[in-house]
Amino acid sequence: MAVATGSSSCCKLAKPCAFTTSNSSQSPFKLKKFTASPAKSTSIRCTIARDPVVPMEAKKESDPAPWQRPDVFGRFGRFGGKFVPETLMYALSELESALHKLADDRDFQEELSGILRDYVGRETPLYFAERLTEHYRRPNGGGPHIYLKREDLNHTGAHKINNAVGQALLAKRLGKTRIIAETGAGQHGVATATVCARFGLQCIVYMGAQDMERQALNVFRMRLLGAEVRAVHSGTATLKDATSEAIRDWVTNVETTHYILGSVAGPHPYPMMVRDFHAVIGKETRRQALEKWGGKPDVLIACVGGGSNAMGLFHEFVNDKDVRLIGVEAAGFGLDSGKHAATLSKGEVGVLHGALSYLLQDEDGQIIEPHSISAGLDYPGVGPEHSFLKDEGRAEYYNVTDDEALEAFKRSSRLEGIIPALETAHALAYLEKLCPTLADGTKVVVNFSGRGDKDVQTAIKYLQV
Amino acid sequence: MRKPLINSLLPKTDHDHREYWKLNPGKFGRFGGKFVPETLITCLSLLEAEFNFVLQDTKFQEELSTALRDYVGRETPLYFAERLTDHYRNEKGEGPEIYLKREDLNHVGAHKINNAIGQAMIAKRMGRKSIVAATGAGQHGVATAAACAKLALDCTVFMGTADMEKQSSKVLLMKLLGAQVKAVDGCFKEASSEAIRNWVGNLEKSYYLTGTVVGPHPCPIMVREFQSIIGKETRKQAMEKWGGKPDVLLACVGSGSNALGLFHEFINDEDVRLIGVEAAGFGLDSGKHAATLAKGEVGVYHGAMSYLLQDEEGQILGTHSVGVGLEYPGVGPEISFLRDTGRAEFYTATDQEAVQAYQRLCRLEGIFPALEASHALAFLEKLCPTLPNGAKVVVNCSGGGDKDVDTVVNYRYNQ
Numbered sequence: 118m119a120v121a122t123g124s125s126s127c128c129k130l131a132k133p134c135a136f137t138t139s140n141s142s143q144s145p146f147k148l149k150k151f152t153a154s155p156a157k158s159t160s161i162r163c164t165i166a167r168d169p170v171v172p173m174e175a176k177k178e179s180d181p182a183p184w185q186r187p188d189v190f191g192r193f194g195r196f197g198g199k200f201v202p203e204t205l206m207y208a209l210s211e212l213e214s215a216l217h218k219l220a221d222d223r224d225f226q227e228e229l230s231g232i233l234r235d236y237v238g239r240e241t242p243l244y245f246a247e248r249l250t251e252h253y254r255r256p257n258g259g260g261p262h263i264y265l266k267r268e269d270l271n272h273t274g275a276h277k278i279n280n281a282v283g284q285a286l287l288a289k290r291l292g293k294t295r296i297i298a299e300t301g302a303g304q305h306g307v308a309t310a311t312v313c314a315r316f317g318l319q320c321i322v323y324m325g326a327q328d329m330e331r332q333a334l335n336v337f338r339m340r341l342l343g344a345e346v347r348a349v350h351s352g353t354a355t356l357k358d359a360t361s362e363a364i365r366d367w368v369t370n371v372e373t374t375h376y377i378l379g380s381v382a383g384p385h386p387y388p389m390m391v392r393d394f395h396a397v398i399g400k401e402t403r404r405q406a407l408e409k410w411g412g413k414p415d416v417l418i419a420c421v422g423g424g425s426n427a428m429g430l431f432h433e434f435v436n437d438k439d440v441r442l443i444g445v446e447a448a449g450f451g452l453d454s455g456k457h458a459a460t461l462s463k464g465e466v467g468v469l470h471g472a473l474s475y476l477l478q479d480e481d482g483q484i485i486e487p488h489s490i491s492a493g494l495d496y497p498g499v500g501p502e503h504s505f506l507k508d509e510g511r512a513e514y515y516n517v518t519d520d521e522a523l524e525a526f527k528r529s530s531r532l533e534g535i536i537p538a539l540e541t542a543h544a545l546a547y548l549e550k551l552c553p554t555l556a557d558g559t560k561v562v563v564n565f566s567g568r569g570d571k572d573v574q575t576a577i578k579y580l581q582v
Numbered sequence: 583m584r585k586p587l588i589n590s591l592l593p594k595t596d597h598d599h600r601e602y603w604k605l606n607p608g609k610f611g612r613f614g615g616k617f618v619p620e621t622l623i624t625c626l627s628l629l630e631a632e633f634n635f636v637l638q639d640t641k642f643q644e645e646l647s648t649a650l651r652d653y654v655g656r657e658t659p660l661y662f663a664e665r666l667t668d669h670y671r672n673e674k675g676e677g678p679e680i681y682l683k684r685e686d687l688n689h690v691g692a693h694k695i696n697n698a699i700g701q702a703m704i705a706k707r708m709g710r711k712s713i714v715a716a717t718g719a720g721q722h723g724v725a726t727a728a729a730c731a732k733l734a735l736d737c738t739v740f741m742g743t744a745d746m747e748k749q750s751s752k753v754l755l756m757k758l759l760g761a762q763v764k765a766v767d768g769c770f771k772e773a774s775s776e777a778i779r780n781w782v783g784n785l786e787k788s789y790y791l792t793g794t795v796v797g798p799h800p801c802p803i804m805v806r807e808f809q810s811i812i813g814k815e816t817r818k819q820a821m822e823k824w825g826g827k828p829d830v831l832l833a834c835v836g837s838g839s840n841a842l843g844l845f846h847e848f849i850n851d852e853d854v855r856l857i858g859v860e861a862a863g864f865g866l867d868s869g870k871h872a873a874t875l876a877k878g879e880v881g882v883y884h885g886a887m888s889y890l891l892q893d894e895e896g897q898i899l900g901t902h903s904v905g906v907g908l909e910y911p912g913v914g915p916e917i918s919f920l921r922d923t924g925r926a927e928f929y930t931a932t933d934q935e936a937v938q939a940y941q942r943l944c945r946l947e948g949i950f951p952a953l954e955a956s957h958a959l960a961f962l963e964k965l966c967p968t969l970p971n972g973a974k975v976v977v978n979c980s981g982g983g984d985k986d987v988d989t990v991v992n993y994r995y996n997q
Binding site: 139160236238241242243244247248266270271272273274310311312314315317318321334337338342343463509527530531532533535536573574576577580 | 651662687728730746753760946
């Protein structure tokens, strides 16, 4: 989204910027279009300076300890914030105060722990992948040790449930009886419908009519779970239109309704909230690492779409400067093909879905349609905290192609008997480049963010098994 | 096959059959045994010796515990199903408390992996390089393929063509995991015969990984022992949660592995009721069911004496259930024994009742139960009104039901 910078005024952060919807996978906000220049189509880019934005130089010596993640305005450095219309400000403030209270609420924390243990199936194991480790062993017998954090073993088969459960419990505490969400391929919709069934909450999932046809089985799953799946026929009848409808619903019913956002994107306090609900991943990892080898991990790797599973693993270790944080995005058909979702490699800073962050946009600020073989990484933006960690040099971000991900998918299945989600396969794929550079005995923890049963049909087509 | 002579039943009070087993290895009262050709006797004895050794080998047990914890994801939770419990409350607000033992959360989504990983480890210890297995519903095939991938063993799974069509996604999973899937004309019984034939032709190098508590001794004991972790955890968790034991244990019964896995720990606890639920398919009188204990007679099948569904000439009858994993025409010999001694009770649930139970759990708890496990859940409808207030019921949620969504779709469409 770009504001034609014909005018000389800056876009101030305090005022909400109107912006267009995008074709992205997790887009909660559509506002009215703002035409800045009659010659171009409607789009806005919010810039914080007149000059083109230059990413900050990596500051490898900076100490993470004093960083406010986020600050009182919901910013991570210059990223994040609350770029939303007035109607939603109240809901966001209410959420924020609730979160602050619940952090110290013992009953809430105990109830959440109980659900995570007995319903979700936590804690998830930190599994020593013996055969993968052997695969990366060098001829002299040295090499890193590969551990997999098994989020695939969670109820519903991915990390998403950690956040869905937390938000549903929170919504109940707030006295909300209605939950809404939007979904593209259906994964987030199913996770939301699952927790609503568990907590007896009314669940409405907005889905583009076209997507409903393509994902009939997921629609059925959501209905079996008691959710109402509302078909959206406007526009192209896909995700972005479903998102608009969901926002319209939320704005109208904000008193009774909570919007379950699935990733660390969106306006404050969502990035912080979703991260904090996923932070159990990193907390468990720290304890398990100490039990297993008496130390910390040396390297953490996770795939990055919106960024929630990565933040869930990283957050605990951000202040441990000796722990390397590596995020892996989707390079699709390759970075130069124009068909990828590598936001942090190829994106520029702008406002998307209520937060300032990197995003894939063209010169006019139009969102570039992303591509990845994995639906969950197919997001043109990225959580603002990732943008911050990248610019600070605290985390490193790379990318792998569809083909590399498919190879890793097969490798994990054959060597460990664990079929990864195609999203997760991106993190595993990066091991090919990473392991030869690591010292002997380096402890690498890969966030195995989901299982790949859902991707079998896709993989079979490509892998000719 | 002629009808076998019926031996005298054990006195109904003799429930400590664990002692009985020690005196008569491989026998559960009149059930069990080793009805196999001579070629296999040595092999089975070797297996028995190996199994007895690993049972008390600390190193093996530690490795197995680690695999169960870090690879399979144990221990599985004992989950208090609050909304399901509410559903069964009467007008006065009274009713039993329903707990689900979440075997659906295991790696590859069912209890089958507990046994597959244990046996694959035994095979490796024995120096076997390749594993042979047969699968009907596919779950055992997938579990075996996964365990073999992890332990770097070659894996060949035999599957009936009829089953391969119905379970095509499972076939894909096995192939992705690196297993060879060999098609056999027919269904599970043909596939197992072919698998055994293959194994017999290569006894030195390969290992036949049995999926359930049937077959000649020591197979039923071995599988039950690996599955008994379910009951052991349940005892510990029940003590932690309510300071006591379960009152009722409920599990679906195909051949009986998940049921025995839950029950075994509590067999000597007379105050714990054991209830197994078989598949009544279209109804017990329709001829289309798999209710072996309800409608079967004693005979020898797959090397063991047990109840089985056979016609007057001793031919095995075809079976049907919407829960494909329950379609086995026989049942484990230990299950037959528990039934005849009265230690366990067995009932049935129809396809329709199972599908309703499936939908009920989705709606009330956000959990998709396997259609097999749904048979156990279905029986709650009849059981709960008879139980005292606060009775603790543990249902073995033996597998996840994501695999069954399209079956349920088709079932509802056809209604």
